[in-house]
Each structure stands twice: as C-alpha cells, then as structure tokens.
Amino acid sequence: MSAPVHQYTLHHPKWYRRRVSVWWWLERRSYARFVLRELTCVFVALFALVTLWEVRAVVQGPEAHARFLTWLRSPFFLGFHAVALLAVLFHSITWFNLAPKAMVVRLKGKRMPDALVAGANYAAFALLSAAVAFLLLRR
Amino acid sequence: MPETVALTVTRYRPEREAEPTSQTYEVPFRKDWVVLDALNYIKDKVDGSLSFRWSCRMGVCGSCGMTVDGQPKLTCAAFLSDHLPGPVRVEPLRFFPVIRDLVVDIRDFMRKLEKVKPWIIRPEEKPLSEGEYRQTPDELDAYKPFSMCINCMLCYSACPIYGLEPSFIGPAAIALAQRYNLDSRDRGAAERLEILTGHDGIWQCTFVGECSAVCPKSVDPAGAIQRYKLTAAVNSLSALLPWGQR
Numbered sequence: 576m577s578a579p580v581h582q583y584t585l586h587h588p589k590w591y592r593r594r595v596s597v598w599w600w601l602e603r604r605s606y607a608r609f610v611l612r613e614l615t616c617v618f619v620a621l622f623a624l625v626t627l628w629e630v631r632a633v634v635q636g637p638e639a640h641a642r643f644l645t646w647l648r649s650p651f652f653l654g655f656h657a658v659a660l661l662a663v664l665f666h667s668i669t670w671f672n673l674a675p676k677a678m679v680v681r682l683k684g685k686r687m688p689d690a691l692v693a694g695a696n697y698a699a700f701a702l703l704s705a706a707v708a709f710l711l712l713r714r
Numbered sequence: 715m716p717e718t719v720a721l722t723v724t725r726y727r728p729e730r731e732a733e734p735t736s737q738t739y740e741v742p743f744r745k746d747w748v749v750l751d752a753l754n755y756i757k758d759k760v761d762g763s764l765s766f767r768w769s770c771r772m773g774v775c776g777s778c779g780m781t782v783d784g785q786p787k788l789t790c791a792a793f794l795s796d797h798l799p800g801p802v803r804v805e806p807l808r809f810f811p812v813i814r815d816l817v818v819d820i821r822d823f824m825r826k827l828e829k830v831k832p833w834i835i836r837p838e839e840k841p842l843s844e845g846e847y848r849q850t851p852d853e854l855d856a857y858k859p860f861s862m863c864i865n866c867m868l869c870y871s872a873c874p875i876y877g878l879e880p881s882f883i884g885p886a887a888i889a890l891a892q893r894y895n896l897d898s899r900d901r902g903a904a905e906r907l908e909i910l911t912g913h914d915g916i917w918q919c920t921f922v923g924e925c926s927a928v929c930p931k932s933v934d935p936a937g938a939i940q941r942y943k944l945t946a947a948v949n950s951l952s953a954l955l956p957w958g959q960r
Contacts, residue, residue: 589729590728590819605927676941
C-alpha cells in the first residue's frame with residue numbers, strides 16, 4: 576500500500592500578533608482601578624514594616640520607644656498613615672464587594688441576595704473594628 | 715439623525731502588508747442598524763474584500779465578536795446609534811492573533827475549552843430502564859447561568875491577564891468547567907481539578923472583573939472563577955487534615 580497522495584495539513588496563516596503595551600492598565604478606567612487595588616498591598620507591606628519597627632523599639636527599651644513615638648508624630652509618618660489608611664479602606668471595600676461573587680450562600684435552597692452576603696461582611700468588619708477600638712481606647 | 719456614518723475598520727492582508735492598517739467607509743445610517751449590518755453593507759456594496767465572521771445576527775452563535783470603539787462587543791448587538799457621531803472604530807478582538815482583517819485565530823480557545831472537559835462525566839451510565847436523570851429547579855439554577863455561554867470570547871478579549879499570560883486557561887473555559895462541576899448529574903469535578911488549579915488555572919486570575927462586565931449573556935465568569943478558588947482552597951486545606959479527604 577502506498578501512502579495517500581493528499582494528506583491533510585493544517586492551514587498556517589501569517590498571523591499578526593499585537594504586543595500588549597506596558598501601559599495597558601491606562602486603556603480603561605476599570606483596568607486602572609484594578610491596578611490601584613493591587614498596589615494597595617505595597618502600603619499594607621510598609622505598614623507591617625512600621626509595626627515590626629515599633630516592636631523592635633519596644634524591645635530596645637522605653638527610651639527607644641519614646642523616640643519611635645516622636646518619629647510617628649512627624650508630618651512624614653502622619654502623611655504615610657493617612658495614605659495607608661485610604662489604601663487599606665479601598666482594598667477592604669472592594670474585597671467585601673467581591674465576597675458575594677466568591678460565596679454563594681443558600682438558605683433553605685434559596686440563594687441569599689448579594690447585598691446580604693456583602694452586608695454580613697461589613698457588619699463583621701464594623702464589629703471587629705469596634706472591639707479593637709474598645710481595647711485600645713479603654714483606660 | 716445623520717444620513718451616513720463613517721466606519722474605521724482594521725484591514726490586515728498578510729499577502730500585502732506586514733502590519734494592520736485601517737480603512738474608513740461611509741455607510742448609510744439607519745436607526746435599526748447594528749455594526750454588523752454596516753459591515754455587511756460594506757461587503758455587499760462597497761468592498762467585497764473585507765473579511766469578518768458572522769452567522770446568526772441575533773446573539774446566539776457568538777461568531778461576530780469584535781472590538782467596537784475600544785470595547786469587546788457582539789457586532790450584531792452594537793447599534794450604530796449608540797456610537798454616533800462616529801467614526802465607529804471596528805477592530806478585531808484584542809489578544810488574539812489576527813488572520814485577516816477582522817478575523818482572529820480562535821484555536822487557542824478551542825484547545826483550552828477541550829481541556830476542561832465541558833461535558834457530563836459519569837463513571838457509569840445507569841440503564842435506560844431506570845429512567846432519566848431528574849433535577850429539581852434549584853439544582854438547575856445552580857449551573858444554569860454558566861450554561862448560557864455562547865463561546866464568543868469577548869471575555870478573553872477583555873481580560874488583561876489573558877493578554878499578558880496567553881497560557882491562562884481563561885474566563886469562559888473556567889465558567890464552563892463550573893457549569894458541569896455544579897451540575898447534579900456530573901461526577902467529573904475531580905477530573906477537572908488538575909487543569910483548573912494548575913499553573914494556568916484559576917490562580918492566574920486576579921479578579922479584574924472585566925470578563926463579567928463585557929459578557930453579552932450575563933454568564934459572570936469572574937464569579938465562577940472566584941467561587942472555584944474558594945472550592946479549591948477548601949479542598950486543599952481539607953486534604954491537609956488527618957480526617958480530611960480529597
């Protein structure tokens with residue numbers, strides 16, 4: 576038996592592939608918002624470093640801790656903490672709004688509405704924040 | 715209302731040009747015309763060499779997806795009147811290799827679709843004499859939204875992750891995997907686990923959310939991916955526990 580004369584071959588077109596620009600995240604507002612949300616992690620990391628720094632100061636003694644507290648009152652650190660707070664709030668809010676997408680809660684076979692799932696998250700957030708504030712502010 | 719409207723259409727003729735160019739056509743404006751009608755007018759009356767895919771004209775077949783004024787859209791559902799005063803920019807779907815004019819190569823998506831086994835998997839079929847596989851309305855609701863996908867690939871074209879990491883299995887394929895995972899008749903979730911949680915699977919997704927925003931069938935692939943992340947995380951955590959099982 577001889578090999579078939581007409582063999583099927585895949586068509587190989589001359590494709591054009593557009594490269595994704597490094598500025599892709601400026602092409603749409605939703606992309607920019609997404610990149611902004613991802614960048615909030617930088618502030619979380621920096622805040623964690625500041626906290627570790629404080630722990631180090633506490634270990635070094637009351638004098639070092641007092642010096643650390645003076646630094647915290649400087650305009651640079653006040654500014655940093657204001658921006659970090661905004662970043663973390665932005666992250667938390669987008670995260671809570673995402674919760675109903677990831678969690679489908681069923682009660683008696685019926686799917687709970689998205690607002691209720693997100694609302695439960697916000698309620699837990701408020702409750703925990705209040706508990707932390709109570710612990711810190713009581714004298 | 716204008717008499718005519720201009721369409722700036724991407725042209726790419728690989729035998730002639732190394733890079734795509736654009737060509738502007740003037741077409742009559744009609745209130746009930748969509749971008750696809752305008753393209754068909756060009757093809758029939760102005761320039762027969764223009765290439766594009768289309769079939770049903772009513773948002774069912776999923777073949778006429780293109781980028782209209784920068785947004786991935788089904789051209790059969792994009793009314794010219796929503797894009798006035800023009801010129802309306804019509805480009806091929808982003809992130810896919812272009813074969814000719816507005817026609818893109820969809821093989822990458824077809825391969826990925828096959829990988830997630832989007833069909834009902836059962837270890838064995840029960841005999842016909844036992845009757846059909848019944849589902850309650852609630853069991854149907856669990857997967858129905860994901861079954862509405864028409865494979866139009868708008869979600870891939872909206873996903874910057876797919877653009878940057880072309881190996882990402884992508885929104886529609888994952889949503890369709892979930893369509894079967896959540897089907898009470900299906901037993902194939904374990905078979906899909908490896909591809910979905912592997913290197914190119916769900917963890918590539920960073921929840922930009924644009925896939926769900928552009929979906930013409932409200933499938934919500936972003937939701938499907940986030941839900942599967944939760945399932946996969948619970949799965950791998952329970953595998954670590956001594957009493958847990960995969």
